[in-house]
Amino acid sequence: MPAKSYDGILAGGLTFLKKATAAETKKAVAVNNQYAYTEAVVLHGDRDLTTNHLTMNKITVEQLNGRNVINFPLVNHTAAYLNKVQTKIKIYHRGGQKVVYHQNLTNGQMAPSSIYKLPVRTGQNALKAGKYTAVVKVKSKKQHWQFKQNFVITQGEATNLNQTAVLKQGPNWWLYIGIGLLILLLIILLIWYIRRKQKKIKELEKQLNDKRQS
Structure with missing residues (x-):
């Protein structure tokens, strides 16, 4: 419990983990199962706070479950929940x-006194390096905020993330060109083979005619 009285709400939890016995800790096994559970705890202060102070930290890029995302860290500085939150984000080239x-x-919804990294998924297209500007609008009931921030995605960040991301594969033009050249080569060889056979047939026919005339 806090040592002094406070206003607003404190939200968290108490996690309980079964203490392992001495015999269990000495077992020579690769995996030890331990069981735990968490009880949510919400403490109310002297009075509820109704006006939130919201800011946005530096925009970053990372990967979640194989998908590239642009993170918008929204910071709720107030010890009060932010409910029915609506966010509209638009990102432009600078x-x-x-x-x-x-x-x-x-x-x-945002918890009291918390940071929420709001992820904007970039889809299955490769992340492109460059300079960008983001405009973020946040609404919670009658409260409104708007943030505008410039950020940069470096070439190194884009390359590293794209290497492990699930991306939409475009047409492999080199493969198509190789297959086309192979088909063209086969056609040329077939034409050459047919003409060669026809030439041999004509030579044999000429030899037969020459023998008959002689």
């Missing part, structure tokens, strides 16, 4: 007006 990525979410 200085441009065409939307590169966008995402709209509704019915979100």
